[in-house]
Every structure is written in structure tokens, then in C-alpha cells.
Amino acid sequence: MSATLATPAAPSYFRRDMASYRVLVSDPISDKGVEALASHPEIEVDVNTGLAPEDFLKIIPDYDALVVRSQTKVTAEVFAAAKKLRAVGRAGVGVDNIDRQAATDHGVIVMNTPTGNTISTAEHAFTLMLSAARNIGPAHTAVLAGDFKAARKAFQGIELNGKRLAVIGMGRIGSEFAKRAQAFNMQVVAYDPFLTQARADELKVELAESPDIALSGADVVTLHVPMTEETKHLLNSERLALMNPGALVVNCARGGLIDEADLKAAIDSGHIAGCALDVFEEEPPPSDHPLFALAKHIAFTPHLGASTNEAQENVGIQVAEQIRDFLATGEIRNAINMPSLDASALAEVAPYLELGAALGRLLAKLGPENPDSLRISYHGPLAKKDTALVARTALTALLETARPDGQVNIVNVPTVAKDMGIDLVESTINAKTEYNELLVAELRRGDIRFRAAGTIIGRSPRIVEIDRLYVDTNINGHFLIVRNDDRPGIVGALGTLLGNANQNIANLSLARNKSQGNALTIIEVDAPLSGDIMESVRGIPGVLSATGVTL
């Protein structure tokens, strides 16, 4: 792998030998998104939407990346079949149609486009609230049916001015909704476990310590939280009962956040006036859905929150660019199952990713077998850089030797390592070393420890320490690593043996431990060393151990 500041190369763990990638777009995205993907010479795009699940399963093994909206269900079965798949891009926010755990287990990055549809969805949710408050849907239907006069009597509305609004989930969409509600002079109270008092003050909203507190005495509730196990049915009969009589429920997030049977009961009882829903527990909802029988204060749309020209263009282009850049350069933006690494951070740490991989491969050969931990420490200014993927890369390289099936990569490596009983421990060390920056990797099994370290000189990664002896060697190539008695003649004998075996010596690095009377000899050669040569090396008097390593 080589990297330059302008175009860092994709980490080898994601690169196939073939110079082209196939991307399947299985839900409709904007034309500009498809163009952004197809514009890359190494990317071939197939747009194939509305596939039946069994047809989708048949073709997914051919693809390196997949782009979806919410219709395609990317299940564990899909990930098991998708042997080449490296990334799934979601043109939107919610990723509940993607089995995140299965993606991670199979080493597939999942990315979303968190900002592209924020405004459209906030505007849609707001429109729904106004519609339910003023009976826009039923009144419109009545006018079309010629019931103008009757409708004027039937559809008395609710004013929002001065009403108390509970926003559950004060992220991007919730915050935008709140701003619009303030313009309508609503009193906004918000619950979000990550909302700080400072941010609440900045948004001029009241911070509630729990959903129950937010809902108590609220006239309207709007939901803007992701759908997870934890948030399923967060709005149920107990919580609806906390709201003021005549309250309205707005949901433009996910249907499963509301217990629809409880909502229907609360509306039937007269406690809740009505609801405005863009999303349903089951989509599409059955045509005889109990809530559809309600006559007033209702507004239903078919999951249209993000369906504007602007939002679709934004998310289509964003997802396409993210997938394209990931395949082409290894840049990771908006990943939801691993740390992201944007272009500038990738350019900065790319040499350390290479170095980490080399140290991992070296430790796999020289360190203790069946290790219980890999410890990575970052020294000097390196400690302040975005090193989140450096340790993962070292661990991946270490485990690739044990799992050479190509099934371990930086996405699933934490899980694979856990299964193998290996802890990854990272630390930063400010104390000065001989080098400005130093990356140290140490493999341990109980008390047995073996470490190696490297640094970057110019833009070139170098290994500068093996087993606490100072060396200086590059990180790509074939190496003979010998522990030998520290006495004359051994380097000569090694050179003669390699010469006789027609092995050209590219480089030599020597280090010695005077107190122990032994030395470390590292010889870089032009070709991998055969078993016979290694046997002969071990037979040289004074050679204590010898390992052939390809980094």
C-alpha cells in the first residue's frame, strides 16, 4: 500500500486485487447520486430496485457495496450471502432496516447520511402537527365530497400558540422542529439523554430529566429518536396519560416508537385529541388500521418525511460520495458501526496504519503464541492524532495470520479478538522518546511480553525497535530476523549462506544487547526464504533463533 497526502490509498483490508468495484443501488436514489458513483472509473453501478428478497439474495454476492433507502431489508441472511460486500450506504438517517450486528460480524461498514434530510423531515413533521391541529386532511376530503357546510361545523381546530410542546429526541430533526415551534410561540420542553443544559439554554428550551417529565402537562408531543430495542413503544398508555387532555401526538421518526393500540385507546377515551403520523409499526400499514377510522385531528402520510427534491438530492449525492470515497481511498465518513476517518485524518495517519499493520504482522511471527492481549501505545504528538483505526489495523494484521481466510478486517476485528480471548489495550504516553513520535505494539501472554516499535521518517514508516533493541528497517519486504551470539563471523556466515542460495541482500540492520552478549541481525532479502534456507541458517554456530518474515 502506498499513500500520498492527496490520494491516500484504501487500507489493504478493503482492497481487492481487481481494480474495479461493483455497487448495487437497490432502492431509488437521485440520479445525481447514481452519477456521482458511476463517475469513478473503478466503479460499476447497477440500479436494481424493488427486488423480491429471494432475488436480492441471489445477486448480492456479486457486489462490493450496497446503497439502500428504507425499503431494502439488509438482514443477517443477506450479510451471510454477501461474501464480497464491504460497505452498505443508507441514503437517509434511520438504519433500522439494516442488521447492524450482522454487518459488523461480517466485516461490513454501515454508513448513513445524517444531515441530508434534516430540514425536510422537520418541515414535514411540523406540517403534520399543523394538519392534525386544524383537521386539514378530513376537511379537505369533506370539501371534495361537497360537505362544505357540515365540515365548517365539524372541524373546529386547536391553536398552537402558547401550548406546551414535548420534543422527545433533541438531535438534528428535533432541534429544527423546536425552532419552528418557537416561532409559533409554543413552550418547548425537551428530553434527550445527550442534551446538556448548555445546549438546552442555547436552543432556549426547557430540559426535562426524563420522558415522563417532558410529557407531563404537554399539549403536543413530537418524536425524533432512532428506533432501537430501548426506544420501542416509548410512547405507551402510561405516558400518554401524563399529557394534557386534548393533546396531539406527532411521529415522523419510526412507527415502532408508539404502541399504536395504546394510542388508539387513549384517543377513543377522549384523553388524546388525535395524531399525526408519517410512520407506522408495520409499513405499509393495513388498510383497516384502527387509527384510520378516526374522524378528527388526524393526519397520515406514507413515510414522506425525507421525500423532497432537496433531501433526496442531498442524501443521494452524500451516500454515493461516501461509498465512492470509501472504495477508492479508504476514507470512512458517517460510519455507524466503527470509528470514522475522514480524508484529512486518513492522510495524516495513513503511514501509521501501514506501520501498525507491519507491527501486527511482525508480532504474529515473533511474539508469544495464543496471546491474551495486544497493547498499543502512542508516544509524542502521535498521541493527539486520530489513531482510532491504528490499533485496529495492527490487531487485524496480527489476527490475519491466525485467520488467513480473509474474513477478519478492521470492522469485525474487535469481535473476532474477543472471541479469541485477546484484549486490545490502547494508551497514550507523553514522556519523550528518542523519536518525535513512536508507535509501540506489545504482545502478551501472561508474563511473556514481546514488543516492537516504529516511527515515521519523512512519510516513510520505519521499524526502529524489536524486543527492546534499536534497529532500523523499512516495513515492506522479506526479512530474515536472527538472534545470535554477539561475536565475530556470524554476519559473514549469514551473508555467505544467502549468497550461495542466490538470495540478494537488500538491507542489513544490526543491534546488540551487550549485557546479555547477544545480538539481533535483520537482513532484508529480495525473495521469501524457503524452509531449507531457514534450516541452514539455524544450523550456523552462534545462531540462537531465526525467523523469516514477510511484511
Ligand SMILES: NC(=O)c1ccc[n+]([C@@H]2O[C@H](COP(=O)([O-])OP(=O)(O)OC[C@H]3O[C@@H](n4cnc5c(N)ncnc54)[C@H](O)[C@@H]3O)[C@@H](O)[C@H]2O)c1
Ligand atoms: N420520516 C422520515 O422520513 C424520517 C426522515 C429522517 C429521519 N427519520 C427518523 O428520525 C430519527 C431522528 O433523526 P435525526 O436526524 O434527528 O437523528 P439524530 O441522531 O440527530 O437525533 C436523534 C436523537 O435522539 C436521541 N435519543 C436517542 N435515544 C433516545 C431516547 N431513548 N430518548 C430520547 N432521545 C433519545 C439522541 O441522543 C439524538 O440526539 C431517525 O433515527 C430516523 O429514524 C425519519
Ligand SMILES: O=C(O)CC[C@@H](O)C(=O)O
Ligand atoms: O428513504 C426515505 O425516504 C426515508 C428516510 C428516513 O426514514 C430516514 O430515516 O432517513
